[in-house]
Amino acid sequence: MSNVNGDSLSVQEKLAFFGMITAGVSHDINNVNAIIRELAGLMEDLFYGAEQTGQLNTDKLKEIVQKIGDQTKRGEKNIKRLNRFSHSVDYPSQNFSLNGLIMDITDLSQRFARLKRITLSLDLPEVDTEIESSPFLLQYLIFSCIELLLETSTEYEKINVSFAEQNGSVSIDITGKISEKGNRFDDRMNMIRKLTNDLSCEFNMKQTEDNRDVLALIISNTKS
Amino acid sequence: MAYERVLLVDDEEEFIQTLSERMQARGLTVSTATSGEKAIEIAEEKNFDAIILDLQMPGLNGIETLKLMREKNPDAQIILLTGHATVEKSVEAVKHGAVDFLEKPAEINKLMEIIKEASDRKMMLFEKRAEDDIKKIMKAKGW
Secondary structure (H helix, E strand, O other): OOOOOOOOOOHHHHHHHHHHHHHHHHHHHHHHHHHHHHHHHHHHHHHHHHHHHOOOOHHHHHHHHHHHHHHHHHHHHHHHHHHHHHHOOOOOOEEEEHHHHHHHHHHHHHHHHHHOOOEEEEEOOOOOOEEEEOHHHHHHHHHHHHHHHHHHOOOOOEEEEEEEEEOOEEEEEEEEOOOOOOOOHHHHHHHHHHHHHHOOOEEEEEEOOOOOEEEEEEEOOOOO | OOOOEEEEEOOOHHHHHHHHHHHHHOOOEEEEEOOHHHHHHHHHHOOOOEEEEEOOOOOOOHHHHHHHHHHHOOOOOEEEEEOOOOHHHHHHHHHOOOOEEEEOOOOHHHHHHHHHHHHHHHHHHHHHHHHHHHHHHHHHHOO
C-alpha cells in the first residue's frame, strides 16, 4: 500500500491533528511533572521536619521515592510515544508495524476518552503485520474514527480498537455506540473520507448483532 | 496562617493527595475531590475559605464546575489551577467569578499566599454582609 498522498488535506488540517495530539501529551507530561514536583516538595518538608526533631520518617521517604519512580516511568512512556508520533511525519510513506502504530494512537487517544469518561480498549493479534503506508495519515484516520465515536457516545460507553489480517488485507475495526450524531458528525465523516481516499483504503460502517457501530478500515497489499 | 479550609479538585489523585499532605503540614484543613460533580457535593456540605479547581477534568470541567459552584454560593473563592493557562481561558474563568488563575505546577508558597488572600476576601465579604444586615434591621426599626 504505497499509493499514499495527503493531497485532500490542507496543511492546517494536518497541523490541527498534530497539535491536538502533542497538546494532549504535553498536558499529561505536565501532570507527571506537577506530581514529581509535589513529591519532591514533600521530601523537602520531611527533611525540614527532621532537622527540627532529629527524626526522619524513612518509611515515608521510601514511599515517596517509589512514587517518583512510578511517575518517571509514566513520563518516559509519554515521551517515547510522542517521539514516535513526531517521527511519523518524517517520510510520506514508510514500513512500520501495524501493532505498534495502533497501540500508539490508541494510547495517545486515551486522554480524550478519559475526559469523556469513555473506556477505550485495544485488541491486537499475536502476530504483528508490517505495512507500507503513511503512519501519520493512518494514525490521523484511526484517531478520526475514535474521535467520531467519542463525540457521539454517551458517558461510560466503551470503544474498542482491533485489527485482523486476512488474505493480504487488514481490517481495523473501531467499535462503539453512536447515540446521537450531533452537529460535527458530517465534518468528521468528511475527514474520514478524505483520509481513506489519500491512504487508498476502504471505509465502511456496519452494525454488530448487539447493535454496536463498527467503523471498519480495510487496507490491502500488506507486506507480510 | 492556620486553619484555612481548602477544597482541592483534580482528577490526578496522586497530585491532590501529595499537595493536600503538604498543605496540611502548613496548618490547612484540606478536603479533596477527583471530579467536578463530587466537588459540588462536598461544597454544599462544607464551608471552604478557598476552592482550588483543575481546569481539565472528566465530566464537568473546571469552568462548568466554577459556574455551578458560584450559582449556589456567590461568595465562593475559587482559584483555577491548570496545566497550560491561556489568556482566553483565564479571561473566561475571571468572567465567571474565579478569584485567581494559576499554572500547574504552582509554587506552594505562592499557592498559600493566594489561599490566604482568598480567605481574607471571604471574611471581608462576610463582615460586609453582616454590616448590611444590621443596617437594614436598624433602618426597618427606625433606630
